[in-house]
Amino acid sequence: MNFNELPDRRGTLSYKWDQREKLFGGEDVLPLWVADMDFKCSPAIVEAVVARASQGIYGYTIKSKEYVDAITGWFQDRHHWTMEPSWLTDSPGVVPSLSIAVRTLTSPGDQVIVMSPVYNPFYDVIVKNERTIADSPLILKNGRYEMDFAALEKRMQDGAKLLLLCSPHNPGGRVWTKEELLELGDLCIKYDVQVVADEIHCDLVFDGNTHYPFASLSSALAERTVTCLAPSKTFNIPGLQTSFVAISNPDLKRLFDGEVSALSIGSVNFFGPTATIAAYTQGEPWLEAVLTYVKDNHDYAIQYLGEHVPGLTPVPSEGTYLLWVDCRSLGLAPAALKRLMYRDAKIAFNEGSIYGKTGEGFLRINLACPRDVLAEALTRFTQAIERIGS
Numbered sequence: 001m002n003f004n005e006l007p008d009r010r011g012t013l014s015y016k017w018d019q020r021e022k023l024f025g026g027e028d029v030l031p032l033w034v035a036d037m038d039f040k041c042s043p044a045i046v047e048a049v050v051a052r053a054s055q056g057i058y059g060y061t062i063k064s065k066e067y068v069d070a071i072t073g074w075f076q077d078r079h080h081w082t083m084e085p086s087w088l089t090d091s092p093g094v095v096p097s098l099s100i101a102v103r104t105l106t107s108p109g110d111q112v113i114v115m116s117p118v119y120n121p122f123y124d125v126i127v128k129n130e131r132t133i134a135d136s137p138l139i140l141k142n143g144r145y146e147m148d149f150a151a152l153e154k155r156m157q158d159g160a161k162l163l164l165l166c167s168p169h170n171p172g173g174r175v176w177t178k179e180e181l182l183e184l185g186d187l188c189i190k191y192d193v194q195v196v197a198d199e200i201h202c203d204l205v206f207d208g209n210t211h212y213p214f215a216s217l218s219s220a221l222a223e224r225t226v227t228c229l230a231p232s233k234t235f236n237i238p239g240l241q242t243s244f245v246a247i248s249n250p251d252l253k254r255l256f257d258g259e260v261s262a263l264s265i266g267s268v269n270f271f272g273p274t275a276t277i278a279a280y281t282q283g284e285p286w287l288e289a290v291l292t293y294v295k296d297n298h299d300y301a302i303q304y305l306g307e308h309v310p311g312l313t314p315v316p317s318e319g320t321y322l323l324w325v326d327c328r329s330l331g332l333a334p335a336a337l338k339r340l341m342y343r344d345a346k347i348a349f350n351e352g353s354i355y356g357k358t359g360e361g362f363l364r365i366n367l368a369c370p371r372d373v374l375a376e377a378l379t380r381f382t383q384a385i386e387r388i389g390s
Contacts, residue, residue, distance in 0.1 A: 037290070042286035048274050089247065089253065099125040122164050162195075
């Protein structure tokens with residue numbers, strides 16, 4: 001597994017690489033933005049997908065017991081969460097699952113809690129479904145985000161009955177502790193708030209941290225939780241659009257499944273189950289190697305920025321392959337920060353205001369790339385900053 005190799009993804013219909021001119025104004029912009037990895041998949045996944053492709057007929061596909069067992073086995077072994085097969089519903093992706101959950105668990109006009117800065121589709125699935133955002137901003141304290149439990153309680157007292165939880169947190173890199181999640185859960189039980197937990201990054205956790213599935217913490221929390229999951233971030237297979245939802249409460253599951261049926265989106269991708277089985281039964285050594293490589297990239301980036309632009313403040317990540325950097329000392333508005341990246345530095349990180357107003361002045365860097373690519377991007381970025389002051 002050579003993660004120092006950069007596969008040439010140009011001309012492959014890559015969302016990340018083949019839209020550089022359209023999105024950033026130039027084919028010479030280095031893309032370290034959207035969350036897919038520039039690493040080849042686990043050989044086990046590649047072999048399984050190639051064998052599947054060789055059948056030569058790509059017809060409607062059903063899911064097998066082996067597929068379901070691969071999912072439940074992975075979450076039992078890696079996260080000590082005993083899932084029942086009856087809890088699972090397939091979906092084309094976590095974001096569609098978030099939208100379906102919002103539509104089935106709330107009514108137009110209802111308030112839905114988010115904790116900003118947070119993954120930008122959270123806002124879309126609320127607003128585009130005619131619900132109201134109830135923001136409870138995270139607190140950045142000593143370089144680490146914390147939940148504001150007083151603000152969360154106020155939102156619940158004001159009538160919000162649904163909370164979207166990002167765990168691990170994107171873009172802030174937090175892996176919430178069991179104590180934090182239980183305190184949040186106590187509030188949800190007290191005010192009868194249901195939870196949609198986006199746990200797509202659950203496997204991307206660095207040593208010293210543990211991901212706790214929210215629904216696994218107690219039967220009371222499981223009864224009010226919809227958990228959205230996929231192997232796509234973990235194993236770099238987002239283009240296969242294979243995802244699933246775990247809901248133990250039969251009433252919630254009936255509502256969710258009814259919307260899936262109404263939208264006719266419950267069928268599985270021809271390659272999805274095959275890739276999922278290979279990932280969850282043979283992909284763990286590849287994942288462990290990726291985590292080691294990404295953590296080294298993370299430490300390298302923090303050290304580099306500290307040496308070359310000490311005015312910028314990275315927020316150390318406990319998980320994900322993303323690094324959130326506080327650039328507010330530059331004093332640049334979002335549009336100016338984009339110009340600095342795209343035009344001056346010829347790089348594309350994610351500009352932070354898309355994650356909410358509390359993200360203004362921040363950038364999100366995708367660390368899942370060869371070290372040389374990361375080094376080149378950071379060099380371009382710091383040199384562009386130096387030119388501002390010259």
